[in-house]
Amino acid sequence: MLGKVIGEESDYAESWEIADHADGMSIVADGPMAGLTLTQIVARYPEALLGRQSGICQFPLLIKFLDANDWLSLQVHPNDALAKNYNARENGKTEAWVILHAEPGSQICAGLKNGVTSEQLKSAVLAGHPEDLLNMVSVKPGDCVFVPAGTVHALGPGIVLAEVQQQSNLTFRLHDWGRLDTNGKPRPLHLQESLDCTDFHRGPVQPVQPKVQTSGSGSWEDLVRCPYFMIRRHRVESRVMLDDRNEFRILMTLSGKGTLQTSTGQQVMEKGTTILVPACSKAVQVIPETSVTLLEIFGPGHDA
């Protein structure tokens, strides 16, 4: 669906598109810096890559495509403060999903039902049936769900999505639906950590309801603005110049085909491509061949 080259295993579920993490690292694909890691670029060219956000030593966002072929584990992620208790090198994980494909009837779990307590969740998990406490949501292509750290969540089967999250790989698993891994063993659960990291005030979560804005070249809508990232979705019908900002942007093409043109070069944009555009790029233009849907993702500092 996304044109990714995959290996011979049977159960690939994630593509890490942009990563600066001990568990996965992006490497520059082409140009004079081809072969450098994202960590090296952040260290050597902070101004050029990060602009006004320079001064950090790790790229702030982890960008993925996820392909859920079965229920993924019921899980929760810590916030920044709690994450450091478990691993001093880790960050909290606030994330957001943009659904690309959902088979009819596809569901996610997004948050707990109102009023669920830690004791109730614990006993339901120990009894092996937390389902009645979970907020289940039917999703369709185009939906965006914002999942701040502390929100209990799970993805159901038949869903492919783009994920924007903090640079973190810290997940606590509450429940795994009784499933076994490829070696026939249950995966470890982290009940106490999960309860400690869950925000019991968060309640049920619904897809965001963005306001579409039209422009001469198509339309756009802001899906999420939070302290960690901002996600804007564009539908580009004709050539558009993206606004000039002194910060990086990530462009994920979700449908259609076109060209990204900047003052220093060109890149093909087609479904499944993710491009990190450094802060130093000027005159960033999207030139569509067919109508292009893309996510424009910015780093920290865009709170609503």
Ligand SMILES: [Zn+2]
């Ligand atoms: Zn998650």
